[in-house]
Amino acid sequence: MTFKIPKQDINFKPFMNRPPDYKLKHEIMRTDRVYKCEVINIIELTAEEKLFHLKIIDPAERAIFHFRPGQFLMLEVPGFGEFPISISSSSNNQEYIALCIRKVGRGTEILHRARMGSRVGIRGPFGTSFPMEEMVGHNILLVAGGLGLAPLRAPLYWVNEHRDQYRDVSLLYGTKDPSSMLFTYQYEQWRTVNRIRLMTIVDRPDENWTGRVGLITELFKEIEIDPLNTYAIVCGPPIMFKFVCNHLDSLGIPMNRMFVSLERRMHCGMGKCCRCMVGSTFTCVDGPVFDYWSVMNLKEAI
């Protein structure tokens, strides 16, 4: 007597003409498959940060790649590693994706050696986004510290593209020193063309710096905030957003109108590896964008 168990294969066909619907069982296939991209531009921003423009090579794949401001993707440098990066370009940009990347470890180090035409992979987009529609008709306050400006660029593009739908828009940006300030070449355009009140501050000035000096919270002394008509987006190191959000809270901005983007170690982006968990919440699936009320309720968030 023999009892042979039949073999069951799951679907291998890649989806090509629309984004994968992972909820449909019969469609499940290569969740680890990357979209292959070509580096079409590299802009050196500071000694440590570069802006990469990536173009998805396959036109069909390019057409199905859509994201919302605040979402991130997993960037794959084949053979060297995969890591999460916020998307720093306009969600309207069908041509390329911009990523602002700091050189800190193995994967990012290798990526910094990439040249024009180099090929990398991306998976995603993943995670939650800023509720841009909900903010319509209100003032927007963007507060960024250091590399925190990178995830703010996508919502900023959104605001600029729909400028008349929003009221006063302010961007407060602080860095350690003048040389680590990102996207300086865009400030003039943001100020004049996009009517954004942009204020910068550095902690440690150099001899050429004529602007403000101090911590980012100093900037609040100079602006009027209408707490009941303002939405805030805050990105930066945990200690910074804690101070900033506490201050905004004391001014009376409701906690569910303040948004932060959390950073944690990530190895999958899909709620599987658990490396990004904060208390019982996955940063990659339930975040990285959280309102401050949720952050306050997360164990071990700050």
Added chain:
Amino acid sequence: MIYKVIGKDEFRKLIEGLIESNETFGPRQVDTGKDGQPIYQFRKVDSFDDLELDYNYTASSLKNFFLPFKELLSRYAFTDDDWEQGIEYRVNPRVIVGARACDINALNKLDDIFIRGAFPSPYYMARRNNTFLIGMDHMPPEDCFCESLGELTVRQGFNLFCTDLGDRYYLSINSSKAFNFLKKVKTSNPTAEDDRKWIERRQLIKSSFQTEVETDELPDLLDIEFSSPIWKKWGDKCLNCGVCAMVCPTCYCYGVEETIDVSLKQARKERQQYSCTVVDFAEVAGGHNFRPLKEDRLKYRYYHHYHGFAENADQQICVGCNRCGRACLPGINPKDVINDLILESGDDV
């Protein structure tokens, strides 16, 4: 579910038939421990007599048949300035005989994450779909507490489950594959007497637990006692070795690593089981560690197991097998940690 009764010699024929045509795994003694007790693991079996179905517990869980310690996620083949990604997740059919109820429940919890979760894993699904699983009840080992967590019985997630009635097994048949195989051996419909014996057996097992853990209030307690001193007390003992997570049937955290072949023509992207108690679990590039202290990490493991997390509807994922307790060198075990936590909260009031 369909129920049948099978004599033990007919059951033997069924298993022999399965072993003959499929790769089959079951409990086998692999060594003897310091205390003179046998150590069992799930290993490949070549005949029915290799199986030790009366085993108390296996040191490792069934998890690694579905989430191997190391698993290839994709391969990159390099050419001049380009590369191609290759993904493979085909698995040959296989049979596992003698899984305990709690271990099957553990797999059901993993299913919630890897099959029913937001991004189902094809790697896991391929392994799960191609495994024919035969479960078997047993008398609880003295340190098991699956009954406290409601994981003593299992109603899904297996092909066939056997309840031992002495000279026969009472079979719960949960798949058409199993049903069809059983047509070829002699089975009968359960009589009233069989039903009575089945209930007796269940009651005997239920009343034989020697370890009990109070878990009902745990989710709230874990929230309230987040800064309890007991975490430091137990954390101080922890060696950060990660063994608890390796042997646990529901721990599934992992890391991903890529390695380039010496030929420089190929690279492998591999998933590797990890443990949240290991020091760099939540460390990010640049050196910041979101859980720098042992107590933070140990607490987090308990939090994850007994508080649950959003992805699986806040279910507790511990099934009460006490493998982690047995494997831990400094003796950190759920029963004592949870009792301490409950005592501590009592002190507060």
